[in-house]
Amino acid sequence: MKLLSSRRSGLWLVLLFLAITAAVYWPGLQGSYLFDDYPNIVDNHGVQPPDASLPSLINAALSSPASDLKRPLASLSFAINYLTSGLDPFWMKVTNLVIHLLNGLLVFLLARALLLVRKEDAPMANRFPAVESGMARAGVVGALVAGGWLLLPINLTGVLYVVQRMESMANLFVLIGLIGYVNGRRRMLADTSDNSLAGNGNFGFFPNFPGFVLCLISITIPTAFGLLAKETAVMLPLYALLTEWVLFRFGKSIEIRYVEVKAPQRDLRVVGLHLLVLVLPMLLGLVWLVPGLLKPETWASRDFTLGTRLLSEARIVVHYIAWTLLPMPSALSFYHDDFRISVGLTTPWSTLGSIAFLIIFIGAGIWLRSRKPLVAMGMALFLGCHLLTGTILPLELIYEHRNYFASFGLLMAVVPVLAAPCNRPFALPRHVLLGGLFLCWAALTALTSYAWGDPLRLAEDLASRAPDSPRSQYELGRTCIIYSHYDPASPFTSLAYAPLERSAALPGSSILPEQALIFMNAKMHLPLKDSWWRSLIAKLKAHTPGVQDESSLGALTQCARENRCDLPQDRMVDAFMAALAHPHPSARLLATYGDYAWNVLNDKELGMRMTKEAIETSPNEAAYQITFIRMMVAQGRTNEAAQALQQLERLNIGGRLNNSLAPLREQLARLPRE
Numbered sequence: 001m002k003l004l005s006s007r008r009s010g011l012w013l014v015l016l017f018l019a020i021t022a023a024v025y026w027p028g029l030q031g032s033y034l035f036d037d038y039p040n041i042v043d044n045h046g047v048q049p050p051d052a053s054l055p056s057l058i059n060a061a062l063s064s065p066a067s068d069l070k071r072p073l074a075s076l077s078f079a080i081n082y083l084t085s086g087l088d089p090f091w092m093k094v095t096n097l098v099i100h101l102l103n104g105l106l107v108f109l110l111a112r113a114l115l116l117v118r119k120e121d122a123p124m125a126n127r128f129p130a131v132e133s134g135m136a137r138a139g140v141v142g143a144l145v146a147g148g149w150l151l152l153p154i155n156l157t158g159v160l161y162v163v164q165r166m167e168s169m170a171n172l173f174v175l176i177g178l179i180g181y182v183n184g185r186r187r188m189l190a191d192t193s194d195n196s197l198a199g200n201g202n203f204g205f206f207p208n209f210p211g212f213v214l215c216l217i218s219i220t221i222p223t224a225f226g227l228l229a230k231e232t233a234v235m236l237p238l239y240a241l242l243t244e245w246v247l248f249r250f251g252k253s254i255e256i257r258y259v260e261v262k263a264p265q266r267d268l269r270v271v272g273l274h275l276l277v278l279v280l281p282m283l284l285g286l287v288w289l290v291p292g293l294l295k296p297e298t299w300a301s302r303d304f305t306l307g308t309r310l311l312s313e314a315r316i317v318v319h320y321i322a323w324t325l326l327p328m329p330s331a332l333s334f335y336h337d338d339f340r341i342s343v344g345l346t347t348p349w350s351t352l353g354s355i356a357f358l359i360i361f362i363g364a365g366i367w368l369r370s371r372k373p374l375v376a377m378g379m380a381l382f383l384g385c386h387l388l389t390g391t392i393l394p395l396e397l398i399y400e401h402r403n404y405f406a407s408f409g410l411l412m413a414v415v416p417v418l419a420a421p422c423n424r425p426f427a428l429p430r431h432v433l434l435g436g437l438f439l440c441w442a443a444l445t446a447l448t449s450y451a452w453g454d455p456l457r458l459a460e461d462l463a464s465r466a467p468d469s470p471r472s473q474y475e476l477g478r479t480c481i482i483y484s485h486y487d488p489a490s491p492f493t494s495l496a497y498a499p500l501e502r503s504a505a506l507p508g509s510s511i512l513p514e515q516a517l518i519f520m521n522a523k524m525h526l527p528l529k530d531s532w533w534r535s536l537i538a539k540l541k542a543h544t545p546g547v548q549d550e551s552s553l554g555a556l557t558q559c560a561r562e563n564r565c566d567l568p569q570d571r572m573v574d575a576f577m578a579a580l581a582h583p584h585p586s587a588r589l590l591a592t593y594g595d596y597a598w599n600v601l602n603d604k605e606l607g608m609r610m611t612k613e614a615i616e617t618s619p620n621e622a623a624y625q626i627t628f629i630r631m632m633v634a635q636g637r638t639n640e641a642a643q644a645l646q647q648l649e650r651l652n653i654g655g656r657l658n659n660s661l662a663p664l665r666e667q668l669a670r671l672p673r674e
Contacts, residue, residue: 010139014108017147028160028449029093040163047078059656073228074166092162099168100159104150106175112142113182145415153327153444158404160452166230167401173226174236180218181240187211237278246377300544311342313390315354324407333466336398378413382406470509473499511536515552522565533571540578561599587618622651638671
């Protein structure tokens with residue numbers, strides 16, 4: 001009975017934190033979509049299936065434009081939300097909040113399991129009383145870790161930024177996998193040292209699995225499922241390895257870990273598991289990735305190179321530590337495109353200082369491995385989390401949601417130290433500091449959540465937090481346009497110009513602000529400034545178009561095609577020519593120009609040629625092939641259309657394209673044979 005009571009220690013506390021978190025986030029659920037929510041959800045008709053049939057769901061699962069791996073589990077969850085409540089962002093965000101709360105409960109279970117590993121550092125004769133009292137203490141401290149993690153302001157975008165369900169869902173499986181691995185290793189150690197310890201039931205929710213089998217399952221199956229939500233789940237085996245290196249040390253028994261012996265026994269099964277699951281795939285991945293990363297065209301659409309990215313990320317990772325533990329509103333600005341890229345060790349000077357700090361940070365973690373294992377493990381997990389997104393991949397430099405798991409590592413390093421018992425030195429200052437941090441985290445998250453509850457309030461808040469961010473100023477102008485309802489007499493119409501023109505003039509901005517200005521005035525039949533077109537075309541000439549530039553051209557094309565915007569054709573052609581002048585244009589850009597040529601310029605041959613090039617560039621994208629077949633049907637080119645239809649049917653996995661293929665077949669059947 002006492003053991004059962006100990007196992008429940010901390011549970012009521014974590015339930016309280018879950019309730020507080022739900023209350024803090026509730027105002028933010030009333031808000032709207034933002035930024036990448038539009039291409040991934042609002043404008044992505046693939047995640048808006050007409051019904052719940054298997055083909056429709058398969059098509060939804062494979063419709064994400066965010067990754068070549070399609071992130072089918074996350075996309076499917078968006079589709080299910082759509083089927084139950086449409087595109088209402090409230091219910092999308094409610095789902096995100098539920099996932100976040102589930103993750104908070106898993107963080108509690110993981111933190112408690114990790115804390116209990118150290119509680120077994122007691123003499124064998126006193127092991128069982130130590131385990132019972134240790135469970136009570138571990139439960140409370142684990143609840144504090146989970147509560148802090150739930151309320152951290154840096155984790156807010158993993159909840160209220162709808163598209164980042166991909167991140168929170170991937171980490172749901174990461175946390176499950178780590179809990180299973182830790183409990184599996186504890187079972188392995190207990191089985192080899194004292195079988196009676198293995199029978200005390202203190203191994204989480206996995207009592208019937210042999211320890212090694214549980215470890216194997218826990219770092220393979222959750223990784224596979226997590227990858228279906230987002231690629232960051234691939235880091236689970238690394239997290240398991242870091243936990244092993246710090247806490248378990250590849251040992252065969254509990255005594256081997258804590259008693260100094262001349263020749264400690266290693267469990268070769270564990271060593272082999274990590275070689276097979278982590279080291280070998282990592283080496284193969286690097287062999288596959290590195291040649292492409294060394295090509296200049298890989299970085300052509302970025303404002304940084306591989307070298308300047310690595311220098312910049314040193315500063316960014318240090319910033320993440322401060323933003324997690326001691327956040328300021330101006331730091332957590334959501335948009336970070338105003339970040340100054342490091343072009344040398346001393347440009348800016350903080351680059352060298354950050355590199356020195358990280359070297360000291362890593363050295364301290366190694367030194368603390370034997371003295372303060374939980375602190376060392378937390379530091380290792382934080383750095384390990386950023387190895388994927390903060391090193392050699394040509395991703396955007398900064399995103400707050402990249403700390404969704406990394407923040408757990410920092411809290412594991414800090415909270416147990418601050419929450420140490422009163423019989424330890426400086427108990428009162430430590431506990432006061434911990435309480436102050438909790439109040440700070442909860443207050444800032446609550447204030448930010450309130451801002452997220454209204455689109456205009458959020459746009460104004462983020463623009464004030466990051467006045468030099470092109471994206472924040474653009475978003476404020478775009479929001480004013482939405483509130484204007486395209487009425488020239490609306491006060492919001494005049495309010496939109498200043499932030500949009502400021503955004504267009506800021507260094508590093510895309511053509512989004514120019515596109516918004518042109519789009520707004522064209523829809524309201526107001527004059528279009530020539531300076532907007534000159535700026536737009538100059539930007540497209542200067543840099544390889546990015547995703548936002550392509551989206552802007554797509555929006556203008558759609559507006560012109562639907563006769564809602566009277567856009568000068570010569571300016572539009574100049575813009576496309578500037579964008580296409582760079583090497584290796586994307587399939588999306590080629591298809592957009594094909595759309596404009598076919599529907600606006602009425603140049604059918606050019607439209608078909610551009611669309612065909614898009615297919616050759618991205619042969620697995622069905623949308624381009626569907627468009628091409630429709631073009632050939634409209635031209636009466638029966639044989640070519642039939643051949644293209646046969647190629648398209650190869651992409652009809654699980655019948656996901658049935659709704660598109662059926663009308664194409666009907667149209668083709670009505671054509672006379674050539």
